[in-house]
Amino acid sequence: MFSRDVARYIEKRDGGIPSNPDNIYLATGASDAIVTMLKMLVCGEGRDRTGVMISIPQYPLYSAALADLAAVQISYYLDEDKCWSLDVAELKRAVDAARQHCNPRVLCIINPGNPTGQVQSRQCIEDVIRFAKDERLFLMADEVYQDNVYAEGCKFHSFKRVLFEMGPEYSTAVEMASFxxxxxxxxxxxxxxGGYMEVINMDPEVKAQLTKLVSVRLCPPVPGQALLDLVVNPPQPDEPSYHQFTKERATVLATLAEKARLTEQIFNTVPGITCNPVQGAMYTFPRIALPQKAIDKATEEGLSPDMLYCMRLLEEEGICLVPGSGFGQREGTFHFRMTILPPTEKLKIVLQKIREFHVRFTQEFS
Ligand SMILES: Cc1ncc(COP(=O)(O)O)c(C=O)c1O
Structure with a gap:
């Protein structure tokens, strides 16, 4: 019954493209569904061990789950100079290199991105789908930030919708799950x-195993299911809470959009910090230029340089950022990740304090 509600919600989101309730699996959050799906897909020994492609920077759930399952992590880099966009040539480079030592079977995409806040264009999604088909990869589309799109000209396109709009050559062939x-x-x-996944084109025998695997845990907790039910059945125009709901939702999203702009603007005024636009999701991942003396000091202390930076910020200002090394970054570059979630007035103070800290830190090690 409830899967039917989720399927209807997806159909509405995707302009009427059918969603089959039998393809919906409820979960204790997206993490649970992602780990379950990875568990299903990882197998083989030695050179035949499953390789899973994940973006760098990445959301650490993926690298942790792959390590736990002893799967082979295949890193592909997002292009910082192009607003953290995804380039199919980079996917090709990564998969070709990985074929020498493992069996690449899965491609994970996070859109909108965490920690990098980019929103993929429709063209890019089509290219990724073509790539997945050509390379016979199972696509895992992590779309937990699908309503968090702020930048002008950016729009959320679901992988499922784009897949189906590309016609039967793709919509009947590419295996995917979205979360x-x-x-x-x-x-x-x-x-x-609370969360769910929708599985498309999965081989029926494999799907039977997935159903069995999910069913072993009986079901997600009731409060999570109740919350998910509210998400997929929002108040309707003829219902009493409709106006308040639409107003509150619009306010939350508009405030996030304002904070996304503010964060980018303020960071880009600081010499030594460069910040891409926060097109979506809830994070910013600015690049920081660190003086050589700070890098040497970190090496001396056995820390990554961005960890030293973040620890010092925490000690001096009580602000907790996550070092870029926790998400992966190109060798020789340094970043931190910050959420845009604090209330606007507090965020302004936080940004001001980070600006002052950065100047101080740079001077100290220059
Ligand atoms: C990209 C991404 N996927 C999945 C999750 C996990 O979501 P959940 O709380 O539903 O497990 C997060 C949480 O931060 C996330 O950023």
């Missing part, structure tokens, strides 16, 4: 642990 959650968007109810 959604009650944790993000305007809901932000991460504590309740």
């Amino acid at each position: 959604h959650s009650t944790s993000k968007c305007y809901m932000g109810e991460c504590g309740f642990r």
Whole structure:
């Protein structure tokens, strides 16, 4: 019954493209569904061990799950100079190199991106789908930030919709799963642990195994399911809460959009910090130029240089950022990740303090 509601919600999102309730699996959040799917897909020994392509920078759930499953991580880099966009030539480079030592079977995409905040263009999604078909890869589309798109000219395109709009050559061939959650968007109810995945074109025998694997855990907790039910059945125009709901949702999303702009603007005024536009999701991943003496000091202390930076910021200002090395970054570059979630007035103070800290830190090690 409930899967039917989720399927209807997806159909509405995707302009009427059918969604089959039998393809919906409820989960205790997207993480649970992602790990379950990876568990299903990882197999083989030695050179035949499953390789899973993940972006760098990446959301650490992926590298942790791959390590746990002893799968082979295949890193592909997002292009910082092009607003963290995804380039199919880079996917090709990564998959060709990996074929020498493992069996690449899965391509994971996060759109909108965490930690990099980029929103993929429709063209890029089509290119990725073509690539997945040519290379016979299972596509895992992590779309938990699907309502978090702020930048002008950017729009969320679901992988499922684009897949189906590309016609039967693709819509009947490419195997994929897409993931959604009650944790993000305007809901932000991460504590309740609700989410789902929709599985497309999965081989029926494999799907039977997936159903068995998911069923072993019986079902996600009731509060998470109740929350997900509210997400997929929002108040309707003839219902009493409709106006308040639409107003609150619009306010939450408009405030996030304002904070996304503010963060980018303020960071880009600081010499030594460069910040791409936060097109979507809830994070910014600015690049920081660190003086050689700071890099030497970090090496001396056995820390990565961006960890030293973040620890010092925490000690001096009580602000906790995550070093870029926790997400992966190109060799020799340094970043941090910050959420745009604090209330606007507080965020302004936080940004001001980071600006002052950065200047101080740079001077100290120059
Ligand atoms: C890209 C991405 N995927 C999945 C998750 C996990 O979501 P959930 O809370 O539904 O497990 C997160 C949480 O931060 C995320 O950023």
